[in-house]
Amino acid sequence: MVKHIIEIPSRALAEFELQQLIMIPGYKTKDMTSDSTDTSAPLTKFSSNEKPKIKLNFAALSSAMQSVTGPKMAISMAQEGGLGVIFCSQPIDAQAKMVKNVKSHRAGFVIPDTVFPETAISDVIKLSEDRGHSTFPVVDNNGILLGYITKNDFDRKRHSNLLVKDRMLPLDKISVAYDDEINDNLMTAYEKLIESHHGSLPIITREKKLKYAVFKKDIDHHIDKPLAVLDAEKRYVVGAAINTSDYKQRVKALIEAGADILFIDTSQGHTDYVKDTLQFIKKEFSNVPIVGGNIVTREGFDFLAENGADAVKVGMGPGSICITQEQIGVGRGQGTSILEVAKARDDYYKKTGIYIPVIADGGIRVAKDITVAWALGADVVMAGKYFAGCDETPTKLRTMARIVEGKTIEVREKPYWGEGSDKAKDWMIAGRYGQQDFPEGVEAWVPYAGTLKNHLTQAKAMIKDGMRKAGCSSIKDLHENAVVQILSAGSIKEGGVHDVTVEKTEKSLNP
Numbered sequence: 400m401v402k403h404i405i406e407i408p409s410r411a412l413a414e415f416e417l418q419q420l421i422m423i424p425g426y427k428t429k430d431m432t433s434d435s436t437d438t439s440a441p442l443t444k445f446s447s448n449e450k451p452k453i454k455l456n457f458a459a460l461s462s463a464m465q466s467v468t469g470p471k472m473a474i475s476m477a478q479e480g481g482l483g484v485i486f487c488s489q490p491i492d493a494q495a496k497m498v499k500n501v502k503s504h505r506a507g508f509v510i511p512d513t514v515f516p517e518t519a520i521s522d523v524i525k526l527s528e529d530r531g532h533s534t535f536p537v538v539d540n541n542g543i544l545l546g547y548i549t550k551n552d553f554d555r556k557r558h559s560n561l562l563v564k565d566r567m568l569p570l571d572k573i574s575v576a577y578d579d580e581i582n583d584n585l586m587t588a589y590e591k592l593i594e595s596h597h598g599s600l601p602i603i604t605r606e607k608k609l610k611y612a613v614f615k616k617d618i619d620h621h622i623d624k625p626l627a628v629l630d631a632e633k634r635y636v637v638g639a640a641i642n643t644s645d646y647k648q649r650v651k652a653l654i655e656a657g658a659d660i661l662f663i664d665t666s667q668g669h670t671d672y673v674k675d676t677l678q679f680i681k682k683e684f685s686n687v688p689i690v691g692g693n694i695v696t697r698e699g700f701d702f703l704a705e706n707g708a709d710a711v712k713v714g715m716g717p718g719s720i721c722i723t724q725e726q727i728g729v730g731r732g733q734g735t736s737i738l739e740v741a742k743a744r745d746d747y748y749k750k751t752g753i754y755i756p757v758i759a760d761g762g763i764r765v766a767k768d769i770t771v772a773w774a775l776g777a778d779v780v781m782a783g784k785y786f787a788g789c790d791e792t793p794t795k796l797r798t799m800a801r802i803v804e805g806k807t808i809e810v811r812e813k814p815y816w817g818e819g820s821d822k823a824k825d826w827m828i829a830g831r832y833g834q835q836d837f838p839e840g841v842e843a844w845v846p847y848a849g850t851l852k853n854h855l856t857q858a859k860a861m862i863k864d865g866m867r868k869a870g871c872s873s874i875k876d877l878h879e880n881a882v883v884q885i886l887s888a889g890s891i892k893e894g895g896v897h898d899v900t901v902e903k904t905e906k907s908l909n910p
């Protein structure tokens with residue numbers, strides 16, 4: 400007979416057909432404003448008389464997946480107050496290069512999208528629409544700056560069949576700054592930018608190689624809202640995933656490249672392999688925080704805590720592209736997992752005085768799932784699908800005609816695939832599904848979500864409003880005071896749009 404049957408059903412983070420977790424309103428005071436609502440959380444363990452090594456200002460991570468987190472996503476996540484975790488399902492040197500790329504950036508300095516002199520103006524128009532900005536440095540094949548092209552340099556109708564070189568402003572007509580006079584100092588760059596009377600300024604080497612650009616709107620953002628998660632040298636903080644097979648070589652390379660925190664990327668983290676990996680890192684590289692996982696039980700938490708994990712990652716099966724539960728019959732509803740592990744974290748804190756943050760990994764469909772995950776006890780969330788539609792992923796956008804309720808609608812979408820899918824299988828050895836030869840994930844598409852900045856600006860507004868209406872002003876406050884209820888099927892229907900016919904547009908199809 401089975402050892403034990405748990406009779407209470409396992410709860411999903413958000414089951415949209417059967418039950419839905421929702422926060423009950425709490426008392427909201429006048430001083431609870433958007434600015435005073437605090438979405439920060441520790442990412443690494445600390446005891447009562449010390450600070451965590453890494454604290455996030457927006458407690459979210461982008462998943463360590465090929466289709467989600469490369470350097471661009473990691474930089475943007477850190478700029479938004481979160482953190483990106485570079486995937487390990489790739490050769491060690493390729494992953495280390497990505498980490499190095501992130502660490503070569505300093506807050507406010509942007510690696511801009513560039514175009515070539517031979518690029519068609521029609522492509523610049525398209526790029527501008529896709530990326531949401533309209534200033535492009537023009538470079539040659541070696542990255543040497545040749546000039547600038549902005550939307551003010553051409554007429555969309557008259558010039559769309561010309562090339563960039565026909566309309567660009569050449570180098571001698573634009574203002575530039577040299578990297579050795581800026582010295583990565585944002586205020587120096589700002590002064591130069593103001594003196595140039597332009598909205599942006601390219602920064603080049605003495606050999607004219609483009610390094611960065613600074614944009615007035617970005618600098619204002621950094622000066623006014625210092626949400627970015629930075630290290631002591633004002634570089635963006637970045638995470639890197641590792642596996643339990645080649646970790647001895649990988650960890651060294653990643654740390655040399657500048658990784659600030661490592662994440663053991665396994666679907667089942669309560670194993671001898673994870674124990675060996677944790678113990679190796681704690682012994683050889685004791686300064687670098689290491690996240691253990693994934694686990695979904697109290698026993699899993701205690702095991703990772705005892706073996707030195709600086710944070711634990713929770714989730715087995717809730718991922719949008721995940722077929723683990725169907726394939727092997729092991730896993731747990733994410734709501735139940737968060738509740739049980741958060742309780743274990745609190746008990747461990749009471750017993751030892753050491754707080755080990757809990758990261759809820761997978762199952763975030765929409766902004767409010769983040770708030771609910773925090774309310775259930777997560778300190779930080781990790782999401783793949785929620786970020787996979789953004790410009791900053793390593794994947795390409797496509798435009799497709801889809802038939803929705805008999806109507807043809809043009810939708811823009813981006814590919815999103817699991818680390819355990821056939822598409823990622825070449826890298827299974829180094830990935831989270833090292834030991835097996837069947838898929839645990841699928842290949843899929845997600846709606847285009849624009850820039851991460853715009854995506855998260857809206858998400859943050861909704862999350863903060865939800866926190867305030869639940870009567871809470873911080874994640875800790877949510878942990879202590881949020882009241883969460885499971886809705887009946889009828890309540891879910893009532894809480895959504897009902898009894899009307901909704902006009903379908905690309906926007907209304909997006910979550």
Ligand code: IMP
Binds near residue numbers: 723783784
């Ligand atoms: P999502 O945010 O719901 O899309 O879930 C993302 C999470 O799913 C990741 O952070 C991983 O923990 C997990 N994951 C990634 N690839 C796979 C897979 O192929 N199968 C199962 N889970 C996966």
